[in-house]
Amino acid sequence: MKPPARILIVDDEAIMRDSLNDWLMEDGYEAVAVEDGQKAIEIVRSQPFNVVLCDLKMPGMDGIETMRKIKEINKDLPVIIITAYATVNTAVESMKQGAYDYIVKPFDPEEVSHVIRKIISHQQLLQENILLRQELKKVYQFRDIVGKNYKMQEIFELIRTVADSDASVLILGESGTGKELIARAIHYSSRRAEKPFVSVSCSALPETLLESELFGYEKGAFTGAVRDKPGRFEEANGGTLFLDEIGEMKPETQLHLLRVLQEREIRRLGGTGVIKVDVRIISATNKDLERAVKEGSFREDLYYRFNVVTIQIPPLREREDDIPLLAERFLMKYNVKNNKNLEGISPKAIALLMQYDWPGNVRELENAIERAVVITKHNIIQPEDLPANIQSFQESKGIKPRKLKEVEKEHIQHTLEENKWNISKTSKVLGIDRSTLYKKIRQYGLSPS
Amino acid sequence: MKYIDILPMGSIEPDILDLISRHLAKLFPYGLRTLKPLKEPIYAFNFIRNQYFSSKILSEIVNHASLETVKILGVVDVDLYIPIFCFVFGEAQLRGKAAVISLYRLRPEFYGLKPNRKLIYDRVVKESIHELGHNFGLTHCLDENCVMYFSHSIWHTDVKKSCFCGECRRIINHRIVLQEEA
Numbered sequence: 001m002k003p004p005a006r007i008l009i010v011d012d013e014a015i016m017r018d019s020l021n022d023w024l025m026e027d028g029y030e031a032v033a034v035e036d037g038q039k040a041i042e043i044v045r046s047q048p049f050n051v052v053l054c055d056l057k058m059p060g061m062d063g064i065e066t067m068r069k070i071k072e073i074n075k076d077l078p079v080i081i082i083t084a085y086a087t088v089n090t091a092v093e094s095m096k097q098g099a100y101d102y103i104v105k106p107f108d109p110e111e112v113s114h115v116i117r118k119i120i121s122h123q124q125l126l127q128e129n130i131l132l133r134q135e136l137k138k139v140y141q142f143r144d145i146v147g148k149n150y151k152m153q154e155i156f157e158l159i160r161t162v163a164d165s166d167a168s169v170l171i172l173g174e175s176g177t178g179k180e181l182i183a184r185a186i187h188y189s190s191r192r193a194e195k196p197f198v199s200v201s202c203s204a205l206p207e208t209l210l211e212s213e214l215f216g217y218e219k220g221a222f223t224g225a226v227r228d229k230p231g232r233f234e235e236a237n238g239g240t241l242f243l244d245e246i247g248e249m250k251p252e253t254q255l256h257l258l259r260v261l262q263e264r265e266i267r268r269l270g271g272t273g274v275i276k277v278d279v280r281i282i283s284a285t286n287k288d289l290e291r292a293v294k295e296g297s298f299r300e301d302l303y304y305r306f307n308v309v310t311i312q313i314p315p316l317r318e319r320e321d322d323i324p325l326l327a328e329r330f331l332m333k334y335n336v337k338n339n340k341n342l343e344g345i346s347p348k349a350i351a352l353l354m355q356y357d358w359p360g361n362v363r364e365l366e367n368a369i370e371r372a373v374v375i376t377k378h379n380i381i382q383p384e385d386l387p388a389n390i391q392s393f394q395e396s397k398g399i400k401p402r403k404l405k406e407v408e409k410e411h412i413q414h415t416l417e418e419n420k421w422n423i424s425k426t427s428k429v430l431g432i433d434r435s436t437l438y439k440k441i442r443q444y445g446l447s448p449s
Numbered sequence: 450m451k452y453i454d455i456l457p458m459g460s461i462e463p464d465i466l467d468l469i470s471r472h473l474a475k476l477f478p479y480g481l482r483t484l485k486p487l488k489e490p491i492y493a494f495n496f497i498r499n500q501y502f503s504s505k506i507l508s509e510i511v512n513h514a515s516l517e518t519v520k521i522l523g524v525v526d527v528d529l530y531i532p533i534f535c536f537v538f539g540e541a542q543l544r545g546k547a548a549v550i551s552l553y554r555l556r557p558e559f560y561g562l563k564p565n566r567k568l569i570y571d572r573v574v575k576e577s578i579h580e581l582g583h584n585f586g587l588t589h590c591l592d593e594n595c596v597m598y599f600s601h602s603i604w605h606t607d608v609k610k611s612c613f614c615g616e617c618r619r620i621i622n623h624r625i626v627l628q629e630e631a
Binding site: 013022027028106107113114 | 535
């Protein structure tokens with residue numbers, strides 16, 4: 001259930017204000033009534049409203065002047081002019097001045113209800129469209145997650161399987177492995193795709209702010225709460241809430257969150273009413289949550305709420321066959337972003353990328369390629385365009401345990417690339433005959449990269 | 450024992466009062482009492498509009514609630530209004546004690562049709578439950594089958610059902626529990 005829309009009534013007659021106020025409350029709105037234009041302007045400055053119902057004939061500032069001043073404060077706030085004086089001239093004048101509509105009192109019950117519902121539903125659509133456009137700009141689609149590695153293929157299959165359910169998903173993986181990308185892929189493959197995807201990093205905010213961020217607050221809940229603010233749960237209503245770094249959450253917030261997940265309703269800080277929410281929870285962490293549960297720093301009951309389905313994203317060093325693909329994808333992305341037209345990444349640079357152990361995972365790879373695209377003076381990214389720690393990795397960590405066959409395979413591949421797959425030249429460099437080279441190519445399944 | 454009281458105001462047919470009692474008894478966990486009829490609420494008559502101001506009638510109805518009264522529903526047979534609307538079928542104090550319904554615009558005769566007892570029974574039951582729903586804190590429901598759907602016209606009253614939708618039922622049950630605890 002969304003929080004009720006707020007409607008401002010401006011009418012000098014107490015009986016009209018009371019009557020409209022009572023009826024709007026019965027219709028599920030939150031109404032605030034004031035008796036003149038000056039008070040209306042003051043309250044519009046300090047409080048949010050969805051619609052203003054303003055009487056035309058009032059002593060002092062009339063309805064049209066009041067509307068004009070309200071529009072100076074908030075040009076998008078719809079104002080409906082109400083009056084007992086039904087003339088074509090006043091109707092035309094108020095519409096010219098920007099009134100959303102014009103109604104004559106006493107109203108036909110259908111009329112006012114219809115107009116307000118139309119405005120509110122238009123505003124909700126607009127809000128959802130804004131959120132949707134913001135999301136689409138990021139072009140996070142399932143197909144945009146790159147990975148031919150079999151572990152990634154298993155994850156893609158799992159995403160397809162869980163997308164259509166409302167089951168909570170816990171995504172585990174080291175920092176930079178793309179946990180949010182997987183969460184977005186689940187959201188955009190689910191029936192909730194048209195609704196908001198809202199992401200909250202539990203480690204980015206101090207504990208006290210995290211609760212107000214998640215659950216919202218009501219005016220006066222604490223110093224600085226000068227107006228009501230809906231929380232991320234309310235923003236995500238109908239859609240998906242992605243809680244990142246849940247391992248950082250303090251016990252009090254864990255308890256609060258557990259209650260919300262059980263009851264499916266929230267209470268804003270400082271508020272008394274409950275608000276129903278329909279939200280799918282996807283959470284993520286780079287911490288060992290099982291151990292945190294055993295050590296008592298993470299609630300077991302909350303862990304099981306989060307952990308209906310687990311997706312474990314492998315670190316990049318365990319899917320090195322994806323590195324050339326990812327590097328290529330990032331090259332294309334940063335070519336466009338930097339208005340460049342680089343043709344590729346040299347085999348030597350690729351080899352360096354594949355040897356590095358990527359503690360920062362995909363994010364680190366992306367940063368390395370972005371940097372290379374910006375600084376390179378070549379048409380193809382060269383080893384010297386890569387960060388120094390990647391260039392020197394082989395020397396500093398040359399002791400990385402590797403099988404002889406792996407080294408041989410890489411060396412042959414590398415030499416073939418260096419000689420543009422000229423078999424004669426490559427066999428000479430390697431000191432083997434052509435037939436042995438052919439045998440090795442078949443044996444290792446080598447092909448031009 | 451707690452009661453929902455029914456308060457006839459003016460001449461109201463006994464079968465209508467009996468019908469309201471029977472239906473409300475099925476929906477709410479309280480006893481039903483029909484109080485001694487009051488006179489027609491002439492004090493609420495507006496000579497300019499030729500209608501009766503329902504909010505004034507509500508103020509009078511609430512005076513007739515006793516200590517055992519949980520809610521009190523007035524029944525009139527006059528044309529009701531509130532200042533902003535051309536007419537209303539009834540009015541209730543949201544989360545309050547008193548409600549009123551009028552038979553005036555529920556009768557098929559008002560629309561130039563032949564009297565139809567079954568039809569007016571159906572409408573009376575719906576409007577009674579609707580107004581009591583407001584007393585228990587329910588606001589209008591967007592489900593046009595739900596009895597809490599806002600009847601803009603008699604057509605809407607006829608379309609909606611005489612029961613709460615699942616969500617309104619859940620809320621009202623919760624409110625009844627709170628009422629009992631209070």
